[in-house]
Amino acid sequence: MTTDNMLADAYALAHTRRMACPDDIALLAAVTDTLPDVPTVVQLGAGSGTMSLVVYAIRPQCFMITVDHDQQNLNWEAKALANSTGDPTILEHVQLHTPSKRAGENYRAVNVDLLIVDADQSYPGVKNDLIAWMPNMKKEGLIFVHDYDGTTAPESYPGVKQACDEVLGKRPKYRRGWSGVFNARFSKAFADQLSQ
Numbered sequence: 001m002t003t004d005n006m007l008a009d010a011y012a013l014a015h016t017r018r019m020a021c022p023d024d025i026a027l028l029a030a031v032t033d034t035l036p037d038v039p040t041v042v043q044l045g046a047g048s049g050t051m052s053l054v055v056y057a058i059r060p061q062c063f064m065i066t067v068d069h070d071q072q073n074l075n076w077e078a079k080a081l082a083n084s085t086g087d088p089t090i091l092e093h094v095q096l097h098t099p100s101k102r103a104g105e106n107y108r109a110v111n112v113d114l115l116i117v118d119a120d121q122s123y124p125g126v127k128n129d130l131i132a133w134m135p136n137m138k139k140e141g142l143i144f145v146h147d148y149d150g151t152t153a154p155e156s157y158p159g160v161k162q163a164c165d166e167v168l169g170k171r172p173k174y175r176r177g178w179s180g181v182f183n184a185r186f187s188k189a190f191a192d193q194l195s196q
Ligand SMILES: C[S@@+](CC[C@H](N)C(=O)[O-])C[C@H]1O[C@@H](n2cnc3c(N)ncnc32)[C@H](O)[C@@H]1O
Pocket: 019, 044, 045, 046, 047, 048, 049, 050, 051, 052, 067, 068, 069, 070, 073, 098, 099, 100, 101, 118, 119, 120, 121, 125
């Protein structure tokens, strides 16, 4: 399976499942292309596996962990990856069937190049995920937040931007589609608040 074919599968899945727009896919592909050759990627929220296809298309050697509290969605993701790669036992991929916040707190040994935040899209949900996962991020790591700016999306989640503004600051490094990408560090105001 080539990069182009896997990306085409991701665009097709985004279109049918309506969980992401083409610009989200393009941004995630561009950001993944800036990562090391063998990056560690953590995705919070398996959904239908759309974003996993993007990451594997660009970095087939990645070590990827997907976290979801719904086993059925993990199964959908595994199926999408197996279908697109033609490898039914795709080994590089780890799935954690657990709430995203708990996974961040329990797996401190994971050292993350790219965190994809796309699980509980409420204000406390996103805030908790960012706080729980930040200690696991590499210094130069990136955080891709889906539905950061979903004003044109079929469903919008204003709590996502509210949490990012507070925890990461109001200026994403990149912004395209419904998504924003941030350097993996707390905003100064939030870091000050945490240290009090
Ligand atoms: C919008 S979908 C993710 C879409 C996915 N990124 C993709 O590319 O298709 C959200 C997912 O997050 C999961 N989820 C929601 N809240 C969660 C939580 N607190 N912990 C773990 N998974 C959660 C849902 O089960 C669902 O699969």
